[in-house]
Amino acid sequence: MNEKENIQEENLEQNETNQEQETAPAEELSQEEILSNQLAEANDKFARLFAEFDNYKKRTSKERVELIQTAGQAVISKLLTVLDDFDRALNAMATAQDITPVKEGIELVNNKFRKILENEGLKEMNVVGEVFDADFQEAITAIPAPSDDMKNKVIDVVEKGYTLNDKVIRYAKVVIGK
Incomplete structure (x- = not known):
């Protein structure tokens, strides 16, 4: 019986080995299927996210245009x-x-x-008698200063300058003393 038991055990072990070998490709196949499914899901998520972002860009662009038109x-x-x-x-x-x-x-x-x-928020620039400042004024011409204290100062304003909320929207066109 010992021999019979040993033979049966060997047969059982061989059958288990054969089953493992047979199931191994089946597991790999299912593993490939799982990875393939995960890849398809990731691609789907990516496509949806990309489409959602594209729609967001279009919507915000449209809102910006409307805001500018009605500002x-x-x-x-x-x-x-x-x-x-x-x-x-x-x-x-x-x-x-x-x-x-x-x-x-x-x-x-x-x-x-x-x-x-x-x-x-609109403010008019009062620059007559002030020192010329190129950040706020545009010198059209320079004339001889009527006095020494008027040198490099604004003598006359040809076109008024304006600021809107402290940002220059039109530079004052001025005549400066030389």
Whole structure:
């Protein structure tokens, strides 16, 4: 019986070895399938993420364009009252016999207009008598200074300069003393 048991044991061991050899390629195949499935999932996630990011870029670009197009809407809405005042002033000028009330009306409209722009952050540069500064002014010409203390200073302003929220939006065109 010993021999029979040994033979049976050897057969069992050989069968187990054969089964392991047979299952090994099956495991590798399933491992390849698992890796293939994981790769497909990763590719799908990547494609979805890329499409989502592309949609985000398009949406933000569209929003930026809309913002730029409507950025001045609030200021323009405020200026419509000034436009109405100018229309009334022009109508009054057509029938006015006395020019003094028309001048006063135009001055009121001018002050209202400047006040609205000032409230929006616009400031006029007052540079006459100041030392020339190329960061805020553009020298158009230089003339002999009327006095020694006016050398390299602004003598006259040809075109006013403006800042919007402390950023120069138009440089003052000036005449400086030499």
